Amino acid sequence: MIERYLTIGEVARRSGVAPSGLRYYESLGLISSQRTGGNQRRYERTTLRRVGFIRTASRVGLTLEEIGDALATLPEGRTPTAEDWAQLSRSWRPLLDARIAAIERLRDDLEGCIGCGCLSLERCVLQNPADRAAALGPGARYLEGDSPSDAARAAGG
Amino acid sequence: MIERYLTIGEVARRSGVAPSGLRYYESLGLISSQRTGGNQRRYERTTLRRVGFIRTASRVGLTLEEIGDALATLPEGRTPTAEDWAQLSRSWRPLLDARIAAIERLRDDLEGCIGCGCLSLERCVLQNPADRAAALGPGARYLEGDSPSDAARAAGG
């Protein structure tokens, strides 16, 4: 018989999530386990991948509830079908794409600060708030919470 | 005189961050304000952009401490130079790129589940943990916390 089930300690070591964290995930229904006669948890190997998925999604700002909701769209009693997966993939895509776009905007904004010429005007999108001499000028990029019309209004007076 | 300073309520409405949140950011040194004679805060317009930046970075999983550390690399007493900005941009790029890569991996993994053929094998990277009939097979992608050698070991026995 091949070694099929993993103890919580093994999953912990290999996933980087502490046993307490794995129990917490299980309490939320994100992962599941078999029990030995002595009530100890035993995990399937695929749990490692599932935990990796949870960690990654969590690290990029998704809540465990969102992750759980997504994983819960998979059927409980049967092997997920292609349509189950397609639905999960479809439902998450906009969220993930939005996350990516947000980070890229952040990154580009930082780079834009160097290239946009605003430094020569002694101001910037991310201007040091201690810089009292600042005045709003041209060349600004906008982040969420600010808009082109804001910039126009500010520039206008 | 143009309207130059914003009250905390105005910044709150326009940034989407509650006054209490703005005070919290200020307590952490992420933003700063002038005070009126009556001790009320007044913000420069650029604060809107700064707050937008903080929110975006926070939403994609960066801590306020990381954000603060980054913003703190900007000089306190003078206008940031091109080199100040270049340094901030350089120091954040790997972090942001890693974040983007993680989300893309997540997204591609979800899509891969549909296209990789694993469904026909009644198993998947994100296999339903309730599926007891599962056995680890070929075609698996790996996420953080799992590795090619893991997969080889599992497939091997």
Place this chain on the structure above:
DNA sequence: TCTTGACTTCAAGTGGGCTTGAACTTACAC
């Protein structure tokens, strides 16, 4: 001037995501 909504500080509370500790049991190498 007065009223009222917006502001102030400070302390405590909340929710998410875990961790820690106490008290106890199980699994396994020797």
Place this chain on the structure above:
DNA sequence: GTGTAAGTTCAAGCCCACTTGAAGTCAAGA
């Protein structure tokens, strides 16, 4: 068989990112 590392539950605690509440002050229009 036994020692010990690893497991169990449950309650409480911790850190982060805020929010809420109390008690009081400020700003500005009628």
